[in-house]
Amino acid sequence: MSLRVGHICYLNSIPFFHHLRRQGFAGEIVSGVPAHLNAMLARGEIDLCPSSSFEYARNWRDYLLLPEQSISSFGPVRSxxxxxxxxxxxxxxxxxxxxxxxxxxxxxxxxxxxxxxxxxxxxxxxxxxxxxxxxxxxxxxxxxxxxxxxxxxxxxxxxxxxxxxxxxxxGLPFVFALWIVRREVAEERPGELAAFNCQLAAARTSAEGDLHSLASEVACPDWLTEEELVAYWQRMSFDLAGDHLRGLERYFSLCHRHGLLAEEPGIAFFSAA
Ligand SMILES: C=C(O[C@@H]1C=C(C(=O)O)C=C[C@H]1O)C(=O)O
CATH class of the missing domain: 3.40.190.10 (Periplasmic binding protein-like II)
Structure with missing residues (x-):
């Protein structure tokens, strides 16, 4: 069975998905809004997706994260x-x-x-x-x-x-979405997931390498110019590095403090090794 990947149906996910097929991904892609993808992921109806960082935290024992990928912002995100x-x-x-x-x-x-x-x-x-x-x-x-x-x-x-x-x-970036993988998929099909991880990284690198071409290749809505779309993507950070993780931990800790999470989640990554 090929991987079933969730796709957030917003402009913010285009840099991950636009070149994914060209990088060799042949599995299924299921589109939806984050709340819908969160529910599908929790029920095991999809194997992985970029979805709400809060969904990772509330069901973290069932999940692992793909390293180095997120939808974040250092300051205004605009959406x-x-x-x-x-x-x-x-x-x-x-x-x-x-x-x-x-x-x-x-x-x-x-x-x-x-x-x-x-x-x-x-x-x-x-x-x-x-x-x-x-x-x-x-x-x-x-x-x-x-x-x-x-x-x-x-x-x-x-x-x-x-x-x-x-x-x-x-003073920290905020991580809105993470690439969340069901833990059993990582355990049972590590090779497929490692291959996907490489395809995703390559797809994003090629998208971010030329955001202007990306904007001209996608169907830009009539209320947004290509320049505005490029500026929107440029404001975002699709990385998941040290500052992002500090921001994420602070968010989870505040959610716990305010009774929105039963416990602070462990942050665990899929490792291809
Ligand atoms: C930056 C954004 O982050 C999003 C916000 C999410 C949420 O609130 O659960 C989930 C995924 C992201 O798409 C956005 O929607 O524009």
């Missing part, structure tokens, strides 16, 4: 946004509308508001209407991915970037 006209401390006890696509960012919002902005209660709810309509009315909304990027470009204020808030509070 994880809290739309609000209020001061952050005024969000205490308020309902914040969310899309249900996220696991990491919703818990990041809770951690930021409770730890650094004096909020005690943070209520997030998925509304019956599109969150964009709530933004238009000036309500409080957390959005991620392309919808956030689009709404952020269309607004002229009243928006907080969670990557930036984290950076200001901690």
């Amino acid at each position: 994880v946004l809290l739309f609000s006209r209020k001061k952050l401390s005024e969000l205490d006890g308020q309902v914040i509308a969310v899309t249900g696509e996220s696991a990491t960012s919703i818990n990041l919002l809770k951690v930021l508001l409770r730890e650094f902005h004096g909020c005690r209660e943070v209520c997030c709810r998925v509304p019956d209407e599109p969150v964009e309509a709530i933004v238009e009315r000036g309500g409080d909304v957390l959005m991620i991915g392309d919808r956030a990027l689009k709404a952020g470009l269309a607004t002229d204020g009243g928006v907080y970037d969670l990557g930036q808030l984290w950076w200001e509070a901690t």
Whole structure:
């Protein structure tokens, strides 16, 4: 059986996936929003995917991480946004509308508001209407991915970037997504996974080597120019190095402190050796 790989259906994942087939990956690719991929991964319906760092933490005994790969930012990320006209401390006890696509960012919002902005209660709810309509009315909304990027470009204020808030509070990068592998897949099919790891690294290197060509080869949405797409990718960090790991550990430790995780996870990597 070939590997079943989850694919986040946002522009942020293009640098991982665009050249993957050309690097020889012949397995299955399943697209979805992070919350959907998290659930599929937890149930073993896919073998690995780039998905919420929070999903790794809450089920870490079932998972390993691919080394050196993430979706992170040092400061503003531009696609994880809290739309609000209020001061952050005024969000205490308020309902914040969310899309249900996220696991990491919703818990990041809770951690930021409770730890650094004096909020005690943070209520997030998925509304019956599109969150964009709530933004238009000036309500409080957390959005991620392309919808956030689009709404952020269309607004002229009243928006907080969670990557930036984290950076200001901690001086560390924030790791939104990790490449998470089911542990039994790593144990039972290490050769296939090692081959995938090489294909992924090569696909990303070739994408990052020429972001302008990448932007011209993909279907750019009509609300984004190729230059804006390149600038968006340039703001992100797709690495997972020492600073990223420090940021990740800080996030997990704050999630634990605020009762969002039952324990602090161990961070364990797949090793091809
Ligand atoms: C930077 C982003 O990070 C994402 C946020 C995630 C989450 O909140 O669970 C999961 C995967 C990433 O796609 C984004 O969505 O734009």
